[in-house]
Amino acid sequence: MWPDYCFVSPCLDDYTLIIGYGKDDGYDEIVIKSRIFEEIQFFASHRVTEYHAWVKFMNSELIRFYAYAGDQGEVVWDKGKMTPEEVQLGFGNFPRLGPVDFSEGENVPNEENVIQIAAAWGIDPTFESSKYGKTTGYLCTNLTY
Numbered sequence: 001m002w003p004d005y006c007f008v009s010p011c012l013d014d015y016t017l018i019i020g021y022g023k024d025d026g027y028d029e030i031v032i033k034s035r036i037f038e039e040i041q042f043f044a045s046h047r048v049t050e051y052h053a054w055v056k057f058m059n060s061e062l063i064r065f066y067a068y069a070g071d072q073g074e075v076v077w078d079k080g081k082m083t084p085e086e087v088q089l090g091f092g093n094f095p096r097l098g099p100v101d102f103s104e105g106e107n108v109p110n111e112e113n114v115i116q117i118a119a120a121w122g123i124d125p126t127f128e129s130s131k132y133g134k135t136t137g138y139l140c141t142n143l144t145y
Contacts, residue, residue: 008138015123034060041121045114052109053077054117066094068109074099085120089113 009017034040034057042055050070056063064086067077078097086092091113095106118125 005139005141008140010135010137012132013123017123017125030055030057034062041118043114043118043125045111047111050108050110052111052114054114054121056080056083056121066091066109068094068100070108073102083121085117089116089120091117 006018006020009015009019030040030042038059040055040057042053044051044053044067046052051068052070053065053067055065062080064080064083065077066079066086067075069076075095075097082092091109093107094109095101100106100108115125
């Protein structure tokens, strides 16, 4: 169950972060919002189920969508070509769409990889690489556009 609230950051290095926002049908929402905003990025990581995903749209066009569901033991989304950032980070070693063959020792994504690709695509969600002044964001409920 996703929370019904989120935090919306002030502008940070030309990005506005929406943290804690998602729905079970989140992909459809991302597609809709990609028609509104020039660029949309979505990142998800869930430690219990080992779900890790990243999505990027530019000008309403899907650039990349990769999602691994550890509780299912498979890659559930693998759309678009790997981005140069994914290649540089060594994500080419992750399994492709479908069940993961652990007997082959396949390397699967983890929470750290989600943070790495978020930082490579735009902003480090750990805020270790940039210093931001104190400022106010917004705590929102029922976020709609």
